[in-house]
Amino acid sequence: MSLTAAADPMLPEPFGILRKRRELSDTFTLELEPLGGHRKFAFRPGQFNMLYVFGVGEIPISISGDPDDDGPLVHTIRAVGTVSDALRTMEPGGAVGVRGPFGSAWPVESAEGRDVVLVTGGVGLAPMRPVIYHVLTNRQRYGKVVILYGARTPEDVLFRKQLEQWRSRFDLFVDVSVDRATGRWRGRVGVVTKLIERAGFDPHDAVAFVCGPEVMMRFSVQALNERGVADERIYLSMERNMKCAVGFCGHCQFGGQFVCKDGPVFRFDAIRDIFSVWEV
Amino acid sequence: MSERAVPTNIRMIDRDGLDALIRDLVGQGRRVIGPALRDGALVTGPVASVDDLPAGVIDHQEAGGYHLDTHGNGALFHNVVGPHTWKRYLYPPVRTLWSARRAAGGLEVMADDAPVPRYAFLGVRGCDLAALRVLDRVLRDDAFADPYYSASRDALFVVAVNCTRPGGTCFCASMGCGPRVGEGFDLALTELPCEDRHVFLVEAGSEAGTALLAGLPSEPADRAALAAAEARLAEAAESMGREMIPDVAQVLRDGLNSPHWATVAERCLGCANCTLVCPTCFCSTVEDVTDLSGAEARRERRWDSCFTLDFSYIHGGHIRRGGDARYRQWITHKLAHWHDQFGTSGCTGCGRCITWCPVGIDITEEAKAIKNREGRA
Incomplete structure (x- = not known):
């Protein structure tokens, strides 16, 4: 018996960097495409991916592109740590690992008809x-x-x-x-x-x-x-430390919730009780 | 008991029968893991025959204390759990998840396709069998499945043992996890070391268990042996010195702002022993290990603990800075929030966290303290 790659949620897929745009002194946007060839990356607004830099590590980054667009996968990243700093030094032609999309989404459908x-x-x-x-x-x-x-x-x-x-x-x-x-x-x-x-x-x-x-x-x-x-x-x-994005690593726990799979988007009344508690 | 018919799925074997059982499992190509004596503690290790099992060893456990003693009757299981847990085999402390190498025009990611071991666990106690059911919920049966855990778990053969002598820090009876093993075993043993004969009652709990049992030299369980086993199990449940308060989940949910957390923090060293010996603690981290040339990287998963400061780090700082917040995270997750996440308690009453805490912090006492302090506040 051996493990099948397709079933492993921890296995990243290599993506190439198509374009990179400087947004602010510490913030930049990457446009990514699977190395295996173009494919629409389906996601819902508010979901995130785990981005992996070879030999450095992996971090959760929200998707900042248009969910209805067939173009590349878009991430906007602020360099605040080891992995995001490493991502900032990468250029078009480079490759990163991508796992995702993960997490809950902004409820854009149920907001219809409202302000x-x-x-x-x-x-x-x-x-x-x-x-x-x-x-x-x-x-x-x-x-x-x-x-x-x-x-x-x-x-x-x-x-x-x-x-x-x-x-x-x-x-x-x-x-x-x-x-x-x-x-x-x-x-x-x-x-x-x-x-x-x-x-x-x-x-x-x-x-x-x-x-x-x-x-x-x-x-x-x-x-x-x-x-x-x-x-x-x-x-x-919500934001918490994340190592796996699939509920195995335990880092992102926020009371009874996992930010990675129950969140990151929460309806406020679901977290109201713990939102005001210190150091949760 | 004596009025009822003797159940047909319960047989009786002696020491030689147990030896045949172990050899059959080895013969199936399984890695048989059972109790082993190392560094003055009962841990787990490979077992090839009944002679590998420590005989006549009993353990004395208390908050922050553990030592072994010998017992004249040569019993194999008159002791309880040590610092090892079964999760170390199904969810290893360090495991390479995959490796990657720089390739022309990008990055190549290679899945780990090493064969998954087929284990047989010998001597799984009620608390630890319950812990496997808990880990199943977390790592196999939730939205995502860990492929290594799932594959090795599905291939597992469990020889459970009913505890007839509770340890000094056990409280499984109050968690509903022991001393009699619950569901999920292939075979369950109850050891009866009598003066004249050393026997084991064997109950089959699965088809694989029934098939294996049928091939062993065994005899029907007699009423006297069954009655003796029942009496021992009842006595074990009665004589457990500790219990968890039944309303602990609500007590902890209501106690998030309790002043008691600061009191625990004065004693807690933040050493993470409790999480490492816990049979259900599953938190892990990942780390990249690169070769000297920088051309290849391995992604390793390692056990982690919510007691470390780095555990909660996000840019800008650590969420749980104080020992009070970290102890609170651990105990409320284990006993309250686990219910929200997985529909079960994360604690099975094994008592390891009490025994192996260097300062003897007792989870059952801390739960009571939160309750009592809340009541007065």
Whole structure:
């Protein structure tokens, strides 16, 4: 008896880097395609892959591309550790290992017919971009669509050109704030949660998707609650250490949940009890 | 008992019969693993005949303490579990998952296609058989299956042993896992070392077990032996010195903010012994091992522990910085959140974490302490 490769969820598939784009000083986007030849990489908005760098290691990275597009697999990555630093040094023609897609998705279907509020911070805009693409492709299915984004400084605003394009549309409300203004920034200054107070949406019928640092999500939920958005209509994308993405390694446990397979996207009322507990 | 008919699936064998059993399993091409004496502890190791089994060894276990003694009657199983668990064979402490090499224009990933061993485990106690059922839920029967665990588990032959002498830190009776073994065995032994004759009752629990038992030199189990076994098992259940509080899952869910975690943390060394000796702890990490030329890499999976600081690291810091948060993670996962994740407790009452804790932290006592402290708060 021996193990069959196809059944092993820990086995990565080699992908080649087609293109690489610098987004910010520490953030970049990779477009990947299977080395075996082009194939549409099916995923749902909010899902992630495990990206492997030869001899270095493997990390979970959300997919930042368009779920309805047949093109390459797109990941936007901030270099914050050994593997993401190694990914930053890679160039087109190089190869990485890919396992996935894994995890739960933003419930874009059940949000149909409602106002959609996206609250994002920092590189948290990357896992939300597939939602934005999907909503724009199916714009008539949604009510008001609000994108609220916060970055540390104007130089840290991710997908800046796209945000400007989206802001210029009449069927989207886009508001951006920075923690600290520099240079010629004439936009809003302050935490992203402040944007929730003044955004135009119907709090009693809106669905909110929140992705960013945990502390930002904490205050976002508070601000959404204060506007009248119920916990059952708030979704968060959680982050924990992950080694396997399939529930074997135990690292990503968050109370009774595995962030890798029960999350990363959780309906807030499912994690409300543990979200406020220290060091879970 | 004596009024009922003698069950037909229970036979009686002697020491020679047990020897024949072991040799038959070896003859099937199985790696037979059973109790072994090493470094003053009962561990597990290869067994080729009944003479390889430590005879007349009894263990004394207490919180933070373990030593062996000898017993004149030559019994083989008048002891309980040691620091080894069966998971080390089905979910090895270090295993290469796959290897990779740089190739022209990319990367080549090679699956591990080494044959999976066909094991027979001899001497699996009720707690440890329950632990295998728990690991089945985690590693084989959930959304994803670990192929190595699944294949070696499916090929496994289990010779279980009913415990007639509980150890000093056992609490399986309160977890519903022992001292009589539950389901999932091929054969189950109950040792009866009487003055005149040293015999084992053998119960078949599967077709493979029935077939093997049919080929052994055995005799029908007599009523006296069956009654003696029942009496010993009842006495073992009664004489267990520890028990888990029945409402532990709710106590821990309600106690996440208890001040008691800081009290445990004052004693806990964060050494991870409890997780390494636990028969169900499955947490692991992965690591790349590269050759000197840098052309080849192996992806290794190693047992990991939620007691290490690095376990919860994400960019920006460690989630569980304090020993209090780490002990809380371990015990609440084991006894409360495991139910949410896998529909079963992660604890089977084997007592290893109590025995092998260098400072003698007792999971049953800590659960009680959380309950009592919560009650007063």
